[in-house]
Amino acid sequence: AAGSPAVMLPAMVVEELLSEMAPAVRESAHLPDEHLLLLKFVFGSSALQALDVVDRQSITLISSPSGRHVYQVLGSSGKTYTCLASCHYCSCPAFAFSVLRKSDSLLCKHLSAVYLSQVMGTCQQLSVSDKQLTDILFMKKKQEA
Structure with missing residues (x-):
């Protein structure tokens, strides 16, 4: 339990930032400059790289009938x-x-x-069976080993 506040901090920071960004993105279909500055502040040097990944539409949300889902990102x-x-x-x-x-x-x-693509609505979507999702995760694990 001692580590839980540290684990929760990224979640709270990210969720707060994204909840502030979502209405602006829906209204104007792009990120206002002040949100770009916030992204740079929160995400550091990875902010621009993350935006590049989003622009390349390299994120796929893979969902299964059981409600499980993972994101795959082409780096x-x-x-x-x-x-x-x-x-x-x-x-x-x-x-x-x-x-x-x-x-x-x-x-x-x-x-x-992944978080930016959720707000911006730019995720590719793929529905697979529960077994296929398990296989995707298992094959990924085998490749990393």
Whole structure:
């Protein structure tokens, strides 16, 4: 329980920022300058990279009938990373190093891009069976091992 406030901080910061951005994006179909500055402040150097990922439409929300879902993000290197927005996790090396190990970032560019794509409505959508979703996650795990 001692670590839970630290775990909750990224969630609270991200959710607050995105809830402020959503109405402006719906109204004007783009991010106002003040929100771009907030993104840079909260996400740091990964903000512009995350926006680039969103612009390239490299994010796919994969859903199954059971209600489970994951995001897959095609990174600039050509690798696909699995993001779990519900628990603020990405399978990329930058997340493991900068977020988990060094704690010098709240999120990696892939996870930041997932949150931005949710607000901007730019996610690709893919529906799969529960077994297919399990296979996607299992195959990803095997490739990382």
